[in-house]
Amino acid sequence: MLNVVYAEIIKLKHTKIxxxxxxxxIPVCLWSLMAxxxxxxxxxxxxxxxxxxxxxxxxxxxxxLGPLLFSLMTGYVxxxxxxxxxxxxxFSYPVSRVSFLFVKLLVVWILISITSILSFLIVVSxxxxxxxxxxxxxxxxxxxxxxxxCVLSFGTIPVAAAISMVWKSVxxxxxxxxxVSLIAAxxxxxxxxxxILFPWLTPYWPVRxxxxxxxxxxxxxxxxxxxxxxxxxxxxxLGFCIFYYTxxxxxxxx
Amino acid sequence: xxxxLQTHQLTKQYGSHAIVSDLNMNxxxxxxxxxxxxxxxxxxxxxxxxIGLIRPTSGEFELFQESFHGNRIKAxxxxxxxxxYPGFYLNLSAVENLEIHRRLMGIGNQESIxxxxxxxxxxxxxxxxxxxxxxxxxxxLGIARALLHRPELLILDEPTNGLDPGAIREVRELFLKxxxxxxxxxxxxxxxxxxxxxxxxxxxxxxxxxxxxxxxxKTLQQKTRRFLEMKVxxxxxxxxxxxxxLKVTDYQVAGTGxxxxxxxxxxxxxxxxxxxxxxxGVKEIVLxxxxxEDYFLKLTGGDKLA
Ligand SMILES: Nc1ncnc2c1ncn2[C@@H]1O[C@H](COP(=O)(O)OP(=O)(O)OP(=O)(O)O)[C@@H](O)[C@H]1O
Ligand SMILES: [Mg+2]
Numbered sequence: 085m086l087n088v089v090y091a092e093i094i095k096l097k098h099t100k101i102x103x104x105x106x107x108x109x110i111p112v113c114l115w116s117l118m119a120x121x122x123x124x125x126x127x128x129x130x131x132x133x134x135x136x137x138x139x140x141x142x143x144x145x146x147x148x149l150g151p152l153l154f155s156l157m158t159g160y161v162x163x164x165x166x167x168x169x170x171x172x173x174x175f176s177y178p179v180s181r182v183s184f185l186f187v188k189l190l191v192v193w194i195l196i197s198i199t200s201i202l203s204f205l206i207v208v209s210x211x212x213x214x215x216x217x218x219x220x221x222x223x224x225x226x227x228x229x230x231x232x233x234c235v236l237s238f239g240t241i242p243v244a245a246a247i248s249m250v251w252k253s254v255x256x257x258x259x260x261x262x263x264v265s266l267i268a269a270x271x272x273x274x275x276x277x278x279x280i281l282f283p284w285l286t287p288y289w290p291v292r293x294x295x296x297x298x299x300x301x302x303x304x305x306x307x308x309x310x311x312x313x314x315x316x317x318x319x320x321x322l323g324f325c326i327f328y329y330t331x332x333x334x335x336x337x338x
Numbered sequence: 339x340x341x342x343l344q345t346h347q348l349t350k351q352y353g354s355h356a357i358v359s360d361l362n363m364n365x366x367x368x369x370x371x372x373x374x375x376x377x378x379x380x381x382x383x384x385x386x387x388x389i390g391l392i393r394p395t396s397g398e399f400e401l402f403q404e405s406f407h408g409n410r411i412k413a414x415x416x417x418x419x420x421x422x423y424p425g426f427y428l429n430l431s432a433v434e435n436l437e438i439h440r441r442l443m444g445i446g447n448q449e450s451i452x453x454x455x456x457x458x459x460x461x462x463x464x465x466x467x468x469x470x471x472x473x474x475x476x477x478x479l480g481i482a483r484a485l486l487h488r489p490e491l492l493i494l495d496e497p498t499n500g501l502d503p504g505a506i507r508e509v510r511e512l513f514l515k516x517x518x519x520x521x522x523x524x525x526x527x528x529x530x531x532x533x534x535x536x537x538x539x540x541x542x543x544x545x546x547x548x549x550x551x552x553x554x555x556k557t558l559q560q561k562t563r564r565f566l567e568m569k570v571x572x573x574x575x576x577x578x579x580x581x582x583x584l585k586v587t588d589y590q591v592a593g594t595g596x597x598x599x600x601x602x603x604x605x606x607x608x609x610x611x612x613x614x615x616x617x618x619g620v621k622e623i624v625l626x627x628x629x630x631e632d633y634f635l636k637l638t639g640g641d642k643l644a
Contacts, residue, residue, distance in 0.1 A: 087441035087442060087444060088441070088442065090441055091438045091441045091442050094430065094434060094437065094438060095427050095429075095430070095438065097429065097430060097434065098429040098430070098467075099429050168425060168426075168427065168428060169422075169423050169425040170425035170426065170427060171425070172386075172391060172421045172422060172423070172425055173421075173424075173425050173483075175390070175391055176389045176390075176391070176414060176417070176419050176421070177414065177442040177443065178411045178412070178414040178415040178442075178443070178444070179411070179442055180411065333386075333391070333392035333393065334386070334391040334392060335386075335391075335392070
């Protein structure tokens with residue numbers, strides 16, 4: 085199994101997939117730079133840096149761009165085998181097709197984690213760099229938010245995988261992912277609590293919990309139904325992926 | 339007899355359209371089995387079934403004398419295959435691609451990568467990205483990959499596609515060497531008769547999804563024997579004379595006034611003289627060869643083969 089993971093990781097060498105991570109990291113960097121640079125308030129005093137606010141914005145950036153970027157990553161990892169006509173070879177190995185599916189999903193999860201954790205590290209290090217001190221409680225809040233983003237974002241990944249394996253192309257996933265990111269942007273800027281019911285927006289739940297000064301505050305009452313919807317989405321789409329990936333006739337190259 | 343592959347009524351349908359019908363293939367250990375058929379005959383479809391890329395609609399088969407169904411993983415460890423097109427990760431070098439193969443096949447030593455690359459003559463370009471390879475180089479890399487895990491059976495779908503004549507000869511010699519030295523069994527599909535004749539010791543002819551015939555080496559040789567064909571005015575008497583005077587026993591009357599003898603091929607003069615001395619009119623004598631092409635045309639009822 086380790087060999088299968090290793091093989092899947094070398095396949096990503098010299099690919100543009102890492103640019104996708106950068107697409108998320110660059111706005112995080114810019115935002116952090118802006119936030120940590122000293123600001124002068126209306127009364128002439130220096131406004132102290134609000135780390136929680138910074139994490140909140142970082143979370144928004146990752147969860148808005150996430151649907152697009154993460155589905156592109158999934159689409160690439162799954163569909164390239166068809167587009168580059170390697171699927172014949174892949175499925176001729178003495179390895180079950182389910183293992184390949186799981187390893188591909190694992191790789192996507194690793195990519196999501198890298199994106200989220202690097203964003204977190206950017207916020208932490210830019211803060212440290214400028215004001216040389218950190219409020220540990222807030223850092224932990226930020227870390228918790230990012231870990232939850234990783235887990236919750238993964239919930240919709242099998243949907244992207246399913247679309248990519250059925251269409252054997254990254255394009256449908258990319259288009260849908262782009263659409264969902266747009267919806268995410270609109271919903272997150274509206275700050276409404278119930279948007280997390282939409283499975284691609286469930287990752288917004290831990291982000292919104294860090295928000296300050298919104299009209300509706302306090303624990304999000306939609307968490308349980310949102311999680312149920314997300315889990316159902318995950319299970320159903322993963323089930324479909326397993327069924328389709330293991331059963332389908334493979335014709336690529338014709 | 340030790341069969342590496344036997345298929346039983348293997349059938350693949352798409353909708354109501356049968357692409358492969360009731361195929362009964364028999365490949366023995368050590369065979370170089372030429373799987374011959376025109377474009378669209380169903381070669382690739384059959385080979386896909388053999389490594390489990392697609393499921394048969396009905397029928398079954400055994401690889402290494404074990405039913406494939408339920409033993410897929412075990413069988414695949416012993417097979418090297420190129421189906422349709424040698425697919426590689428273009429962003430990676432030849433070595434990296436083979437390294438992936440080595441890992442997924444679960445085999446140990448890394449030196450074998452250099453060894454197979456040398457075998458197919460790609461050692462010097464092993465660090466280049468496969469993106470920059472020509473089709474012929476990819477084809478050779480595909481063969482290297484199929485060999486890397488020392489398979490017992492190689493299933494190659496048109497492996498000489500994209501190779502120039504020189505490379506085709508090299509590859510052919512490589513196959514013959516591997517069959518001889520390592521006892522590897524080959525199933526090689528092709529639409530080129532001439533190519534198959536030179537390498538295969540058994541040929542299965544598939545046409546419109548049906549296996550028309552499986553012929554072995556010896557039968558093949560008979561089908562492709564050289565002979566003297568003569569037009570004479572009395573074939574019976576001519577045959578009698580040749581039997582008596584020249585001790586010719588291997589002959590055949592191939593039509594009224596047409597006699598084929600499979601002996602005395604370089605004694606056209608003598609044959610001619612013997613017959614005319616007995617007052618048998620000889621209109622023509624030509625040295626000719628029954629080839630697989632004619633044979634194929636006969637079998638398929640006239641459909642030309644490339
Ligand atoms: N997935 C599919 N659905 C429907 N028909 C198919 C499918 N795959 C192949 N066919 C048809 O099956 C027939 C046989 O195809 P196949 O690829 O097996 O031929 P082949 O002998 O390998 O030909 P070639 O020499 O061109 O490679 C073709 O007529 C093709 O159109
Ligand atoms: Mg073919």
